Amino acid sequence: MIKRALGGLIALLLIAGAISVITPQNSIAGEIQEYTPNISAEEYEKRYNEFYGDATKKMAEEGNPAEMLLDDGKALFQKVDGSKGKSCASCHGQNGEKLKGAATTYPKYNAGIKGIITLPVQINRCRENQMGAKPWKYDTPDIVAVELFVKSLSNGMPIKISIDGPAKPFYEAGKKMYYTRLGQWNWNCAICHIKYSGHKTRANILSTNRHHADHWPTYRMAWQSTGTIQRRIINDCIKNMRVDKLPEYESEDIRNLEFYLTYQANGLPIQVPGLRF
Ligand code: HEC
Ligand code: HEC
Numbered sequence: 001m002i003k004r005a006l007g008g009l010i011a012l013l014l015i016a017g018a019i020s021v022i023t024p025q026n027s028i029a030g031e032i033q034e035y036t037p038n039i040s041a042e043e044y045e046k047r048y049n050e051f052y053g054d055a056t057k058k059m060a061e062e063g064n065p066a067e068m069l070l071d072d073g074k075a076l077f078q079k080v081d082g083s084k085g086k087s088c089a090s091c092h093g094q095n096g097e098k099l100k101g102a103a104t105t106y107p108k109y110n111a112g113i114k115g116i117i118t119l120p121v122q123i124n125r126c127r128e129n130q131m132g133a134k135p136w137k138y139d140t141p142d143i144v145a146v147e148l149f150v151k152s153l154s155n156g157m158p159i160k161i162s163i164d165g166p167a168k169p170f171y172e173a174g175k176k177m178y179y180t181r182l183g184q185w186n187w188n189c190a191i192c193h194i195k196y197s198g199h200k201t202r203a204n205i206l207s208t209n210r211h212h213a214d215h216w217p218t219y220r221m222a223w224q225s226t227g228t229i230q231r232r233i234i235n236d237c238i239k240n241m242r243v244d245k246l247p248e249y250e251s252e253d254i255r256n257l258e259f260y261l262t263y264q265a266n267g268l269p270i271q272v273p274g275l276r277f
Pocket of ligand 2: 193
């Protein structure tokens with residue numbers, strides 16, 4: 001465990017060394033100078049396989065521990081809760097059949113909140129408004145389980161995020177966030193996941209962002225549990241950027257960021273639960 005943590009630290013220091021030579025990017029009147037991807041998603045996949053061999057395949061064959069959470073999610077979906085005596089299943093079908101495909105368009109623009117709505121926020125809105133139940137705290141087991149169940153109803157179906165019309169400014173805001181320098185290291189997401197993607201560090205190969213949003217909720221070995229993409233972003237990547245005050249789950253910046261990132265995965269099939277180191 002200590003060895004692994006050390007590996008991570010060394011990896012971070014190596015990246016820090018590599019990026020210290022970059023001069024700050026110019027941003028002209030709010031326009032972002034996008035980086036050119038260092039490698040294609042296909043090339044990344046090749047390097048990933050060379051680096052890790054069949055370790056992740058083997059892991060998958062042994063079974064994904066998140067499958068148990070999926071069962072919990074289904075049970076919670078069918079469980080009556082709140083003052084109106086309803087369950088999710090009362091409105092969306094006993095096995096969620098009416099929500100088949102729904103997850104492929106999330107996150108999306110929602111006129112009611114005049115912003116981007118993610119699946120967990122939609123689920124909590126249904127709890128409050130439709131069931132008279134208390135909203136769940138984000139990224140806790142119950143809501144992750146139900147999100148996982150709802151998403152699994154779209155497994156194999158391509159992600160199709162629309163960034164047209166009123167959604168556009170939120171997409172731009174998400175992109176801006178992706179390129180915003182944060183924390184003591186003065187990094188942004190794009191340095192690691194676009195500019196230096198494919199770079200080998202001791203513990204990792206930096207991924208391209210093409211596949212970042214197609215497999216959440218995901219079981220992570222490092223967590224020994226299943227979590228959301230927002231946990232990955234806030235509690236791992238943003239924390240590693242040495243940001244003093246971490247953003248809140250489902251805050252506006254983070255919803256926009258997730259929206260931007262999910263659009264990068266457009267056309268890829270949803271595959272939940274994911275499994276990662
Ligand atoms: C009383 C009926 C009712 C209940 C109970 C209910 N919902 Fe909903 N749900 C709706 C309605 C109506 C909508 C349409 C959008 C809206 O009003 O928010 C919706 C929308 C949704 C959507 C988005 C569908 C889409 O195509 O965009 C999801 C996902 C969802 N609900 C999940 C849930 C979950 C999970 C639960 C249980 C925690 C739940 N709902 C409980 C009525 C309900
Ligand atoms: C210092 C480099 C660095 C920065 C900056 C960084 N990340 Fe990461 N990120 C990593 C590493 C290392 C991993 C784990 C290996 C991989 O998948 O690239 C990772 C993994 C991820 C994953 C999970 C990928 C998967 O396949 O499950 C997501 C999503 C992600 N990062 C998003 C972000 C976002 C959004 C930001 C900006 C807020 C960001 N990262 C900033 C290094 C970084």
